[in-house]
Each structure stands twice: as C-alpha cells, then as structure tokens.
Amino acid sequence: MSRNVRFHATGDADVLHLDHVDVPAPGKDEVRIRARALGLNRAEVMFRTGEYVVDPAFPSSIGYEASGIVDSVGPGVEHVSVGDAVSVVPAFAMTDYGVHGELVLAPASAVVKHPASLSWEEAAAVWMQYITAYGGLIDIAQLQAGDTVLLPAASSSVGLASIQVARMVGATPIALSRTSGKRDQLLEAGASEVIATQEEDIVARVRELTDGHGARVVFDPVGGPGVAQLAAATAPHGIIVNYGALDPRDMALPVMDVLGKHLTLRGYELFEVTQDDERRGAAVEFVLDGLSRGLLHPVIDRTFVLDEIADAHRYLEAGSQVGKIVVTIPE
Template identity: 60%
Template structure:
C-alpha cells in the first residue's frame, strides 16, 4: 500500500486527506518512484480549489514534483534502474500522474536522474522552478548579457530561480516584491535591485535603473491589474512573459503603448517545453550545468514532515515564504 494525498471535494487545505491506496505497477513507458520528497507549487493550491484550468476528477490526487528512488520500470524503459535517485520534470497530465504519494507513477520521458550534489529535498525543489524560469528567460525571451530582467513575485521559488538564471546569463535581475521585508534576502539571492511594489513607484524605479530605457525582459506570474504597470515599464521591443495568474482581476492594456513599443506579450507554461523533446533537453542540460557550476542553487523556505502535509499547504497560502516549500518522506519499507 501507499499513502497518497487525495481530496474528495474542492476547498482549502482542510479537504486534503492522506489515504491508503494500492501501490501501482508501472505500465509500458512508466517508472514507479518511491518518494523521498515532494515540492509544493502554487498550482497545487489552485488545482485543489478548482481554479487551475484543469478540473480535478474527484476523488483526486495532486502534486507536480517528486524526488525519490526508482522502485520498478515498465516495458521499454531502459534508461533507469531500480534504486536510482530520480526526480520528475513537470509537464505531464496531472490527472493521470499525481505526484504526492509514497509510491507514484511517472512517464519515463519526464523522469531525470538528478545531479549527485542535490539532496532529495533539493531535487524536489529544482525542476519546476528552473525549467519554468529557463523557458521564460532563455528559451522565449533570449535574455542576453546586459539585459535588465524584471521579475515579479521574486521571492517565490520560480522567482528566485529566475534571479539566478538572469545572473548566469549575465543579465541584471530587478526583483519585485510587495514590501521591503524580503529586500535583504532577495539581494543576497543575487538580485541587482529590489523594488517594493506597495512602497515605491515601480515604473519610475525601473526607468531609473535602466537609464530611462525600460526593461528588455519582464517575467510575471501575477497578471491582473499590475500588467499595465509592467507594460509601462517595458523598453521598446521588450518581451513580457506571463507564466501565472495570481491576480484574477481582468487586465487593462494600453494598446497604443503596446503598438508604439512593439511589445511581445507571451503566455508560457512548463508543459510547453515538456512536450518538445529538443527544447526540454536543452532546458535540462542548462539546469544541470548551472547546478554543477554552483550558479543555480535551489532555495528551500521550509521542509515539512509527511504528517504535516496540510500545514505545508497552509504555509504556501500565507504567501510569506522565500523559496520552495518541501515535504520530506521517510524511506518506504
């Protein structure tokens, strides 16, 4: 048997249950993983609340990220062996492959042997955030040395990954955060500048930091009412990558500014890379190389034991974390 997180109704963390389910057997092209750590994402909360865009089929599992040991492989899987330490790259069907359980199945194409220098907790805090940030900054926006990259919600795990990736490619990261409370932590994480959005004039500060040119790349998971501000702060020819919706307020866009600046506004999700083997391979190689060089270091906010998995979700929804929230599991007997 395997203890897996499931929910039978839409709602807050209180609807989550740790339930015993039969341990699955891998079919062709699948890998069975005995989990040692899960990574939590904002998408887990949205999915549980019925706001993710993919409706849960109740009762439902959840979870996009896991790190652990290979317990079995299905037919046709030759690149992994039992006992190997692996993680998953999100981008598969969540309804078919929920990751938050003691024993979970994953499609082999989404499984990676994580770098030796990473613990299970660090590995569970790696692929979603770095692949997402790589996709927006490198694959889509082609961030170059000397570019100014504005990163909204910069204290999130993806935001911190974006700060590190900007630094690795030689760009200047400008971190946006609601208040000054996390300023020191963001500077220590590698941001070249920090703007507290409720305390400062965002557009004026970005113009000041860019000699009035504006930002060439903007990486945003918020959307909503702030989108107009980001467009105003963008440089001519800039690329604005939107990878999430934390603010469901309909966005108002100044179309004239969009035209005059020749801006590109691009929606992005990690599944886009996961569906393209060439682009995914490039992303995984970039992250592996960055981890090995010490430029990409997963930032973990807090590790919760399995028994406190619901409290981990509550912590996620308090929005005061800096980095990744992880749930650690004991070795499965």
C-alpha cells in the same frame, strides 16, 4: 500499501487526505518511485480548489514534483534503473499522474537522474521552478548578457530561480516585491536591485536603474491591472512574458505603450516546454549544467513531513515564503 495524498472534493487544505492505496507495477514507459521528498507548487493549490486548467476526477491524486529512488521500471524504460536517485519533471497532467505520496508512478519521460550533490529536498525543488524560469526567460524571451529583466513576485520559488537563471546568462535581474520587508533576502539571493511596488514608483525606478531605457524583458506571474506599470517600464521592442494570474483581474495594457514601443505580450505555461521532447531536453540540459556548475542552487524556505501535508498547503497559500516549500518522507 502506500500512503498517498488524495482528495475527494475540492476545497481548502483540509480536503487533503493520506489514503492507503495499492500502487500497481509500472506499465510501458512508466517508472515507480519510492519518494523521499515532494515539492509544493501553487498549481497544486489551484488544482485542489478547482481553479486549475483541468478539473480533478475523484478520488484525485495530486502533485507534480518528487524525488526518490527508482523502485521498478516498466517495459521500454532504459535511461533509469532500479536504485537510481531520480526526480520528476512536471511534464504530465495531474489527472493522469500525481506524485505526492510514498510510492508513486510517473511517466518515464518525466524522470531524470539528478546530480548526486543534491539532497532529496533540493532535488524535489528543482524542476518546476527552473524549467518555468528557463522556458520564459531563455526559450521564449531569449534573455542574454546585458539585458535587464523585471521579476514581479520575486520571492517565490520561480522568482528566485529566475534571478539565478538571469545571473547565469549575464543579465541584470531587478526583483519586484510588494513591500521592502524581503529586500535584504532578495539582494542576498542575487537580485541586482529590489523595487517595493507599494512603496516606490516602479516606472521611475526602472528608468533610473536602466539609464532611461527600461527593461527588455518582464517575467510576470501576477497579471491584473499592474501590467500597465510593467508595460510603461518596458524598453522599446521589449517583451512581457506572463506565466500566472496571482491577480485574477483582467490585465490593463496601455495601447500607446504597446504601439509606440512595439511591445510583445506573450502568455506562457510550463507545459509548452516540458511536453515537447526537444524543448524539454534542452531545458533539462540547461538546468543540469547550472546545477553542476553551482550557478543554480534551489532555495528552500521550509520543510514539512508528509503527515503535515495540509499545513504545508496552508503555509504555501499564506504567501510569506521566500523559496520552495518541501514535504519530506522518512525512510
């Protein structure tokens, strides 16, 4: 029997339980993994509370990211073998697979052999953040050397990954954070500049930092009325890529900025990359290259053990982290 994270009703973190389940042998194009670490994401919180893009079916498994050892493979699986160290790319619906548990199934297309230099914790912290950043910045916005990119909520795992991805291609990342409390940490993480949005004039600071041009790319997980200031700080012919709704209110987008500067607003979600074989392959190649060259390195804020899964969710919801939250599973 395996202890896997499940919930039987939507609600706060207390609805999470470690249920004892029989995990079947992998079917065609499936891999069974003995997990060693689990990566947490805000998507799992939204799924647990019933606010995600799909509704859970109870009892519901949960979890997009895990690292561990291949326990067995199903028919048709050739790229990984029993005993391989692997991690899981979020390329599936949690209504089909949930990889937070001791022994889990995953579709073979989502399972990747990661660099041996990564710890289990680091490997569990790779794919959601880096492919989210790659998809928005590289695949869609075509970020390149010389560009300036604004990164709201920069202390999140995706925000920190975006700083590294921008640096990797020679762009200039400007981190946005509500207060100056995380300024030193964000600068140490590679941000060229940090703007405290509740303490400074975003538009004036961006113009100052870009010689009046504005930022060509904005990569925004917040949305809401604050998009108006982001649009004002965007350069002519710039693009705002929105990938979240931390502020659930409707966006306020000044029409004269959109028309006068010929701006593009693009909604984006990870799965348009990870569920497309060609785009997912390019993303994985980009990330593995960055990891192998030391240009990408997961930042882990805090680890919990599996028995503390509810505490880990509560910590994630508090929003004070700088980097990824990881849950470990002892051997």
